[in-house]
Amino acid sequence: MDTSHKAMRVLGASRGRTEAVAKVTGRAEYIHNLRLPRMLHAKMLRSTMAHARILSIDTAQARAVPGVHSVVTAEDVMKVIPQPYFGPAFHDQPILAVGKVHYVGEPVAVVLAEDPYIAEEASHLIEVEYEELPAVFDEVQAAESKIVVHDELKPAGTFPDLKHLAGRRGTNIALDFQVRKGDVEQAFAQADRVFEHTFRTQQVMHTPMEPMISLAELTDSGITLHTATQSPSFVRLEIARLLGWPESRVRVRTAFLGGGFGAKLYIKLEALAAALTLLARRPVRVALTMAEQFYTITKHGTTFKIKTAVDGSGRITGRQCTVWWNGGAYADIGPRVTQKSGFTATGPYDIQNVAVDSYQVYTNLPPAGAFRGFGITQLVWAYESQADIIAKELGIDPVEFRRMNLLREGQAHSTGTVMRSAGLIEVLDRTAERMNWDQPFDRGSGTLRRGRGIGVGFKALVAPTTSVAMVTLSADGSCFVHASTVDMGQASNTTLAMIAAEVLDISPERIKVIAPDTDVTPYDMATLGSRSTFHMGHAIRLAAQDARDKMEALRAELGLPADEPLDAAALLKKRYGMQAGNIVGWGSYVPEYTSPNKETGHSENITPNWMIGGCGIEVEVDTETGQFRILRMENVVDCGAVLNPRIVESQVSGAAIMQLGAALYEEMEFDEDGQLRNASFAEYKIPGITDLPASIRNDAVPMHQYNGPFGAKGVGESGAFAVSSAIAAAIDDAVGVRLTSMPMKHETLCKALRAAVANPIEETLT
Amino acid sequence: MSTTRISFELNGQPVWAEVEAHHSVLDVLRNTFELYGARESCGQGLCGCCTVSVDGKVVSGCLALAIDLDGCSVLTVEGLDSGGELDPLQQAFIDCGAFQCGFCTPGFLMMSKQLLAQNPEPSESDIKHFLAGNLCRCAAYPEIIQAVQLAAHRMNKQEQV
Numbered sequence: 057m058d059t060s061h062k063a064m065r066v067l068g069a070s071r072g073r074t075e076a077v078a079k080v081t082g083r084a085e086y087i088h089n090l091r092l093p094r095m096l097h098a099k100m101l102r103s104t105m106a107h108a109r110i111l112s113i114d115t116a117q118a119r120a121v122p123g124v125h126s127v128v129t130a131e132d133v134m135k136v137i138p139q140p141y142f143g144p145a146f147h148d149q150p151i152l153a154v155g156k157v158h159y160v161g162e163p164v165a166v167v168l169a170e171d172p173y174i175a176e177e178a179s180h181l182i183e184v185e186y187e188e189l190p191a192v193f194d195e196v197q198a199a200e201s202k203i204v205v206h207d208e209l210k211p212a213g214t215f216p217d218l219k220h221l222a223g224r225r226g227t228n229i230a231l232d233f234q235v236r237k238g239d240v241e242q243a244f245a246q247a248d249r250v251f252e253h254t255f256r257t258q259q260v261m262h263t264p265m266e267p268m269i270s271l272a273e274l275t276d277s278g279i280t281l282h283t284a285t286q287s288p289s290f291v292r293l294e295i296a297r298l299l300g301w302p303e304s305r306v307r308v309r310t311a312f313l314g315g316g317f318g319a320k321l322y323i324k325l326e327a328l329a330a331a332l333t334l335l336a337r338r339p340v341r342v343a344l345t346m347a348e349q350f351y352t353i354t355k356h357g358t359t360f361k362i363k364t365a366v367d368g369s370g371r372i373t374g375r376q377c378t379v380w381w382n383g384g385a386y387a388d389i390g391p392r393v394t395q396k397s398g399f400t401a402t403g404p405y406d407i408q409n410v411a412v413d414s415y416q417v418y419t420n421l422p423p424a425g426a427f428r429g430f431g432i433t434q435l436v437w438a439y440e441s442q443a444d445i446i447a448k449e450l451g452i453d454p455v456e457f458r459r460m461n462l463l464r465e466g467q468a469h470s471t472g473t474v475m476r477s478a479g480l481i482e483v484l485d486r487t488a489e490r491m492n493w494d495q496p497f498d499r500g501s502g503t504l505r506r507g508r509g510i511g512v513g514f515k516a517l518v519a520p521t522t523s524v525a526m527v528t529l530s531a532d533g534s535c536f537v538h539a540s541t542v543d544m545g546q547a548s549n550t551t552l553a554m555i556a557a558e559v560l561d562i563s564p565e566r567i568k569v570i571a572p573d574t575d576v577t578p579y580d581m582a583t584l585g586s587r588s589t590f591h592m593g594h595a596i597r598l599a600a601q602d603a604r605d606k607m608e609a610l611r612a613e614l615g616l617p618a619d620e621p622l623d624a625a626a627l628l629k630k631r632y633g634m635q636a637g638n639i640v641g642w643g644s645y646v647p648e649y650t651s652p653n654k655e656t657g658h659s660e661n662i663t664p665n666w667m668i669g670g671c672g673i674e675v676e677v678d679t680e681t682g683q684f685r686i687l688r689m690e691n692v693v694d695c696g697a698v699l700n701p702r703i704v705e706s707q708v709s710g711a712a713i714m715q716l717g718a719a720l721y722e723e724m725e726f727d728e729d730g731q732l733r734n735a736s737f738a739e740y741k742i743p744g745i746t747d748l749p750a751s752i753r754n755d756a757v758p759m760h761q762y763n764g765p766f767g768a769k770g771v772g773e774s775g776a777f778a779v780s781s782a783i784a785a786a787i788d789d790a791v792g793v794r795l796t797s798m799p800m801k802h803e804t805l806c807k808a809l810r811a812a813v814a815n816p817i818e819e820t821l822t
Numbered sequence: 823m824s825t826t827r828i829s830f831e832l833n834g835q836p837v838w839a840e841v842e843a844h845h846s847v848l849d850v851l852r853n854t855f856e857l858y859g860a861r862e863s864c865g866q867g868l869c870g871c872c873t874v875s876v877d878g879k880v881v882s883g884c885l886a887l888a889i890d891l892d893g894c895s896v897l898t899v900e901g902l903d904s905g906g907e908l909d910p911l912q913q914a915f916i917d918c919g920a921f922q923c924g925f926c927t928p929g930f931l932m933m934s935k936q937l938l939a940q941n942p943e944p945s946e947s948d949i950k951h952f953l954a955g956n957l958c959r960c961a962a963y964p965e966i967i968q969a970v971q972l973a974a975h976r977m978n979k980q981e982q983v
Contacts (some may be wrong), residue, residue, distance in 0.1 A: 070918060072917075072919060073919070075924070076916045077908070077916065078924075079921055079927050080899075080912040080915050080916055080921070080924075080927060080931065081859070081862075081899065081900065081902070081903055081912065081923030082857075082858065082859020082898070082899035082900055082927075082928040083858075083859070084898070086858075086861075086925065088858075088861060089852075090859035090924075134937070136878070161849045172846060262959075263959055264861045264923075264925075264959060265861075265869065265923070265925040265926050265957065265958070265959050266861070266863065266923070266925045267863065267869055312923065312924065313923060314863075314923050314924070314925030314926075315959045315960060316860070316923075316924045317959070343863055346863060346866075346869075347865075411933065474981060544923055545921075545922030545923030545924070545960045546922065592930050678847065702919050703919075706919055706960075706962060706965065708921060708962040710922060710960045710962065711966060713961035713963065714959065714960075714961050736866060736868075737864045737866065737868040737869055737957065738862070738866060738868055741905060742957060742959065743961060743963075744954055744955075744956075744957055744963075745949075745950050745953045745954060745956070745958075745963045745966065745967070746950045746954045748950070748963055748964065752964060782978070808857075
């Protein structure tokens with residue numbers, strides 16, 4: 057399929073966001089702003105134990121507070137939802153804790169009150185008695201531990217590759233995914249050099265500036281959820297399942313999201329909001345504080361053991377990857393991360409002998425799920441860091457080492473899928489060029505040393521997923537696009553309007569993209585994984601083409617000449633004798649895909665496209681203190697054809713800066729009891745304006761995705777891929793110290809520098 | 823709970839409200855006046871999403887108490903285009919694409935407005951220093967710096983004419 061159009065009229069030129077004025081005047085709609093008549097405010101009481109049996113919950117004092125409507129526990133929830141367990145991959149997460157708590161911060165009870173301050177105050181008066189149980193926090197320990205988070209595994213049945221786990225007991229492993237190719241043991245035996253390292257990443261939180269929020273209300277026809285979600289279609293499906301209602305009785309609508317980054321995916325507060333409104337028979341607002349978000353969803357911490365065989369020329373001949381993903385207490389979408397990202401763990405390299413084992417592991421920590429990159433940043437951190445270590449050991453330039461080993465167009469990836477429209481070498485070369493990699497480089501002097509690093513990572517587009525769209529032309533020729541893609545800042549409304557405009561040959565200003573509302577916008581899997589431009593872009597392209605086909609049919613029916621331009625207003629006026637009627641086109645898109653083989657992970661077609669991100673970093677390190685500054689950051693992506701250059705640049709830049717946070721300072725810090733110490737911006741630092749690299753530039757290589765809409769593919773995550781490893785490489789290049797755990801805090805480097813000169817910092821302090 | 827009546831000027835209009843002692847500026851703006859441009863994000867005065875101007879000084883609307891507004895003049899993002907025309911900063915934010923999700927944007931605008939009132943020709947480092955307390959998780963920071971510079975440039979040029 058070649059879906060490109062040679063000359064693009066609207067696409068390819070920069071265009072600002074359609075909602076720009078609403079956003080700068082403070083008038084853009086967010087669910088955060090919504091108030092419903094007679095609504096009650098909910099406040100959760102959360103577990104103080106990482107793993108414990110609930111012996112009793114005493115709500116009497118809380119209920120007695122004036123203004124409190126009711127106090128709700130799991131027992132009450134089960135009156136309206138007898139099976140109160142939800143989740144996209146496993147039905148393991150209770151709406152409120154049932155019998156046991158599985159992490160510190162798990163919701164145990166809820167106060168409903170007329171006023172949010174009263175709800176909060178009353179929540180502190182609930183008394184819960186626990187019997188503490190042993191808990192497990194580390195993902196590698198938990199994979200083998202006798203301490204089991206859940207007695208029995210309960211896959212949702214949605215994903216065929218999880219079905220074999222149903223009923224499994226005595227384990228914390230919620231998915232074991234593997235890839236096998238060639239003979240990796242033989243490769244190690246025959247190798248000139250074998251390298252083995254372990255890399256770690258930490259648990260972090262998305263911290264969208266609009267904290268998660270859901271409101272629910274009962275209506276004549278069923279229930280309506282107003283919710284800041286990235287996946288309205290999934291919320292409808294899951295609420296309908298929990299209630300045992302048809303989807304037609306559940307309406308889910310959203311607005312602009314104040315950031316998402318994966319935090320607002322699948323189902324989060326919606327099931328609780330639904331249960332509460334059913335119990336109270338009044339509208340209910342469930343709004344989290346920033347602190348509470350840390351207890352709701354996070355990014356997987358990981359341990360990645362990577363062992364690589366290399367021949368005398370520097371070619372990688374074998375690679376064994378073992379990845380443990382710390383999934384926290386509930387699976388959320390973790391098993392998908394384990395598989396969909398897990399199969400790329402060997403990196404974008406041509407390797408004949410491969411073994412990958414990727415484990416999703418339950419622990420007694422807050423749940424981990426999707427986070428911009430969907431596991432890829434954790435993997436790139438390891439395989440690109442090791443690429444630099446190997447290149448250094450072998451005395452090969454790190455860019456040259458990558459050039460020797462990168463997968464080329466037409467070669468098969470470890471899974472057997474042939475690389476196509478994957479600009480790996482293009483991204484690497486452009487990054488190196490922008491870094492002046494071949495030019496002499498000022499390495500600093502004295503206690504200020506400079507270094508540089510480069511890396512490249514890739515991601516497979518999550519598949520198979522479906523998008524459906526509708527295009528409605530009004531009798532004045534203006535147009536509505538019905539799509540459930542959620543605009544959370546990535547400018548999807550703008551891009552989707554541009555795609556419709558391109559096909560319909562009208563101005564984007566005449567197009568309104570309707571905010572997701574499952575009563576009026578058709579099914580879309582979700583807004584995640586940089587999938588919308590590709591999937592929804594295709595669906596809208598097809599819908600607009602369908603509308604054009606219908607206009608052509610109408611033109612013929614009206615006896616108009618075939619060279620008459622397709623003008624909906626003129627056609628409808630002629631058809632109805634007045635400004636009346638609509639022309640409706642629809643489109644549906646699901647890419648081709650072949651599931652990987654259970655034993656080998658092989659698939660002829662494991663992804664519709666590969667998204668590619670490269671990063672070049674220059675740092676200056678103070679060798680006395682370990683403080684370092686990023687002097688230069690060059691971000692380069694392959695996103696296929698660039699549909700809106702300014703938006704693409706802001707996505708690349710935003711993803712890269714966000715990743716700086718995880719690379720350098722963000723870290724959820726837990727004590728030995730699993731208690732989170734820093735659920736606040738006071739102690740959990742995210743990048744601010746003063747943290748920008750001295751120079752940051754972004755670029756997209758000229759590529760054309762053969763099966764993309766107008767040659768495009770997604771770009772929301774690619775800027776994040778290679779940031780962390782490039783920083784580690786630059787530090788190593790500057791001062792000869794290699795950091796293998798994130799975040800790379802200044803104090804961590806300080807300690808490592810002192811350890812390297814046999815003058816460890818601990819000794820001098822005592 | 824007892825309430826207190828406060829009177830103040832809101833975006834140029836005289837207004838009054840009944841507030842309780844613990845109500846924040848955000849509470850009164852949102853619940854009484856249905857102005858949603860100032861937003862609660864961190865709730866601790868650390869992110870700047872709730873920034874409003876009180877008597878010409880920027881405050882964190884999530885921490886400042888509504889009761890203290892009595893007799894004050896309050897400017898929110900909704901007041902920036904009260905004449906029907908966008909403020910030069912708003913236009914510059916649009917022209918530079920200085921936002922993505924837009925949730926933090928009103929806070930950045932109010933803070934930048936204050937900066938330009940104090941310092942009509944801020945350097946890049948002045949801008950960074952002044953906006954250090956505003957967080958944007960979409961990380962539109964490079965574009966925000968450009969936008970503040972562009973607005974300053976346009977405003978200075980206009981004054982010279």
